Amino acid sequence: MTFDLDSRLRSIVGAGAKKLEDTRGFTTVEDLLDFLPRTYLDATRSEAFLDLPHGEDVVVVGTVREATTRQMRKRRGRMLVVTVGDDAGGTLSLTFFKPFGHQDRLVPGARVVCSGQISTYGHQLQLTHPDYAVLNDPSGKSSGGWLLGGLVPVYPATPKLTPIVHGDLLDLVLHALTELADPLPATVRMRHGLPGLLDAYHLVHRPQTEVDHRKGRWRLKFQEAFVIQAALARARLASDATPAKDRQPVEDGLLDALLSRLPFDLTSGQQTVLGELRSDLAQTIPMHRLLQGEVGSGKTVLALLAMLAVVDAGGQAALLAPTEVLAGQHYRAITTMLGPIAEGGMLGGMESGTRVALLTGSQSAAERRANLLAAASGEAGIVIGTHALIQDTVQFAELGLVVVDEQHRFGVEQRDALRAKAELTPHVLVMTATPIPRTVAMTVYGDMTTSTLRELPAGRAPITTHVVTGEKPGWIERTWIRVAEEARGGGQVYVVCPRIGEEDDPDLPQGDTIGPGGPIATPAGQGQDAVSDPAGGRGREDLETFDEEAAQSPGAPQLHGVHQVTRALRALPATQELRLQTLHGRMSGEEKDLVMRSFAAGDIDVLVATTVIEVGVDVPNATTMVVLDADRFGISQLHQLRGRVGRGGKPGLCLLITQGPDNDDPLAAGERLRQVASTTDGFELARLDLQARREGDVLGASQSGRRSGLRFLRLSRDEELIVAAHEAAWTTLEQDPDLRAHPALGRELDRIDAARAAFLERG
Numbered sequence: 001m002t003f004d005l006d007s008r009l010r011s012i013v014g015a016g017a018k019k020l021e022d023t024r025g026f027t028t029v030e031d032l033l034d035f036l037p038r039t040y041l042d043a044t045r046s047e048a049f050l051d052l053p054h055g056e057d058v059v060v061v062g063t064v065r066e067a068t069t070r071q072m073r074k075r076r077g078r079m080l081v082v083t084v085g086d087d088a089g090g091t092l093s094l095t096f097f098k099p100f101g102h103q104d105r106l107v108p109g110a111r112v113v114c115s116g117q118i119s120t121y122g123h124q125l126q127l128t129h130p131d132y133a134v135l136n137d138p139s140g141k142s143s144g145g146w147l148l149g150g151l152v153p154v155y156p157a158t159p160k161l162t163p164i165v166h167g168d169l170l171d172l173v174l175h176a177l178t179e180l181a182d183p184l185p186a187t188v189r190m191r192h193g194l195p196g197l198l199d200a201y202h203l204v205h206r207p208q209t210e211v212d213h214r215k216g217r218w219r220l221k222f223q224e225a226f227v228i229q230a231a232l233a234r235a236r237l238a239s240d241a242t243p244a245k246d247r248q249p250v251e252d253g254l255l256d257a258l259l260s261r262l263p264f265d266l267t268s269g270q271q272t273v274l275g276e277l278r279s280d281l282a283q284t285i286p287m288h289r290l291l292q293g294e295v296g297s298g299k300t301v302l303a304l305l306a307m308l309a310v311v312d313a314g315g316q317a318a319l320l321a322p323t324e325v326l327a328g329q330h331y332r333a334i335t336t337m338l339g340p341i342a343e344g345g346m347l348g349g350m351e352s353g354t355r356v357a358l359l360t361g362s363q364s365a366a367e368r369r370a371n372l373l374a375a376a377s378g379e380a381g382i383v384i385g386t387h388a389l390i391q392d393t394v395q396f397a398e399l400g401l402v403v404v405d406e407q408h409r410f411g412v413e414q415r416d417a418l419r420a421k422a423e424l425t426p427h428v429l430v431m432t433a434t435p436i437p438r439t440v441a442m443t444v445y446g447d448m449t450t451s452t453l454r455e456l457p458a459g460r461a462p463i464t465t466h467v468v469t470g471e472k473p474g475w476i477e478r479t480w481i482r483v484a485e486e487a488r489g490g491g492q493v494y495v496v497c498p499r500i501g502e503e504d505d506p507d508l509p510q511g512d513t514i515g516p517g518g519p520i521a522t523p524a525g526q527g528q529d530a531v532s533d534p535a536g537g538r539g540r541e542d543l544e545t546f547d548e549e550a551a552q553s554p555g556a557p558q559l560h561g562v563h564q565v566t567r568a569l570r571a572l573p574a575t576q577e578l579r580l581q582t583l584h585g586r587m588s589g590e591e592k593d594l595v596m597r598s599f600a601a602g603d604i605d606v607l608v609a610t611t612v613i614e615v616g617v618d619v620p621n622a623t624t625m626v627v628l629d630a631d632r633f634g635i636s637q638l639h640q641l642r643g644r645v646g647r648g649g650k651p652g653l654c655l656l657i658t659q660g661p662d663n664d665d666p667l668a669a670g671e672r673l674r675q676v677a678s679t680t681d682g683f684e685l686a687r688l689d690l691q692a693r694r695e696g697d698v699l700g701a702s703q704s705g706r707r708s709g710l711r712f713l714r715l716s717r718d719e720e721l722i723v724a725a726h727e728a729a730w731t732t733l734e735q736d737p738d739l740r741a742h743p744a745l746g747r748e749l750d751r752i753d754a755a756r757a758a759f760l761e762r763g
């Protein structure tokens, strides 16, 4: 019988399979093989026992010095005490209350590997009833024969599955496998000096040397990166097979009209990207371009120019925004930028101009009907909207380009649904203001060509960032005085709170203690809806995500809510005269829109909000950003929030307020805030963020299942490997799109299960 990665463990290891399933959830050969040793011990050397961490599960190697049985004092029967020595003269006792079966094997001179929980008895370190294997057992009846190799692999222990039993079961599996289909083409393996798949598993689980297991691991990582890239390449090549309509440049069209209307010159970076967009759009191969650039680097105007290029060539463009607030804002910004260009056929409008339609969920039936009609008739060259835009009722006359703003808020299905509305594949442009480290871009957006805007338009005033901690209470007071000054000087202020809270929550004790010591807890789980994951902090699913665990754990810091803070500011002498407003996710789309509009119009001085304002909100007159409980937010999120200010000519100020010492892990939080304060370079921050976070967060894997994330790769460390795998995979697929010569790779791609596919679809 031959086995492969999908074979059930039960069919190979028999009864032991239940143990593997109960303790680790492993059911297939692959599950077991992919679970790599935590570390390796050199069986020829014994590390000093003195350093062993008390109370922890350990695996040690040593030599039996002495074995004695003696009568137990309180119980009947005899106990066995075996003294094992390390190379440094230290000793460890192995204690057995049932000596039977151990006595004959644990004899002086026996070299043993033991695993168990370290405790002390008097001054003596001991393991009680440890699991062990004798390396030089003359009887040969010992388990753990596999330990005789060079290095001893150590698997993380769990109760009921000791490292040695784990190793024994794994050994059965390794022996049962005679060969494994290898998804890596032989040419790729040769070029990169990679062992075959089965060899790699032997190298990581049964290494003779350090070099062996490194080689095995490298190969497994390479395969992981390669398969991801191959899946992206296959999907991309398949979609390229359905052509897009090429949108040839039109002289003196709407694009040119906008260029001459803009009150500024494009930066040279913008010009480069515009060139890339125009040449992509002129191809029949559908554009798949990711445009990343700092907040305020001028992506939106580029998207608009691209949309006009398509309108000029007879098509329509759709702009998808993640929220109603943003859709509304895009609509206003775009119609303002376009002016008469967007008033085609209207009195005073440009004769050859077009129209811009807005579709949101909160429109009246009549409004919606009019906009739907404009989209369906083609009268509107540009259609802007949220998810509502992609509902079935929306039809386009000729959709040629889909622009997705702030990609990380969108699922691929949503994009595909929109794409399906076009007869030909539309071109796709994705914009993100969250700078993405290269490895993440390759892994998550590996099917896209990337354009990057690195410079900000000239004349941008700098943003200064300060961390304000509760250790210096006077500072908090000064924060609010500063806010008031800013507002009186004509600037506008955002105050961001991690949660909404309830309107009838108890008041803050004293207005001037907003900030550390001030916040009030609501009953756990009530109305707390905006806390981000402190480690990740991207709030993927909703703009306001709520980390229930953090909020509910007793002793968790009490966080500022929008309602209390607003009331407190209304009571504070410094701020009570200011025009204050709240904005949060529990308001209707219409209400939010209204508030954003009056804030943009300058009718509000201070906007107290949740992270609903995180993405893309553009009010040039906003100069100050105060983030309460800033330690609750991740690096990227803080950077996004900060990007809301300093967008006009006036310098921006960002104050990150933290309760500091009360936080669960003040060091990490403090470090994060210092990093954010130290630079406004989003790419640098994205890199730091990646280092600080688990890969799953970065990739936004929604399932906690193993398959939804990366198994071996570390995006923060494996750049070189990912680049190599990317090139190898794309070359393979381009030469052989149907994988006729690489059936094993084809099967591996098909084998990627739903969870894994969902992960690739970048949630």
Ligand code: ADP
Pocket: 264, 265, 266, 267, 270, 293, 294, 295, 296, 297, 298, 299, 300, 301, 302, 433, 457, 458, 616, 618, 647
């Ligand atoms: P992003 O979408 O990248 O955050 P926007 O496109 O919203 O940036 O641009 C931010 C602001 O800068 C807008 O008010 C926009 O009109 C302006 N802007 C864009 N490009 C330039 C430029 N080349 N020179 C001056 N201002 C610009």
Ligand code: MG
Pocket: 299, 300, 616
């Ligand atoms: Mg934008």
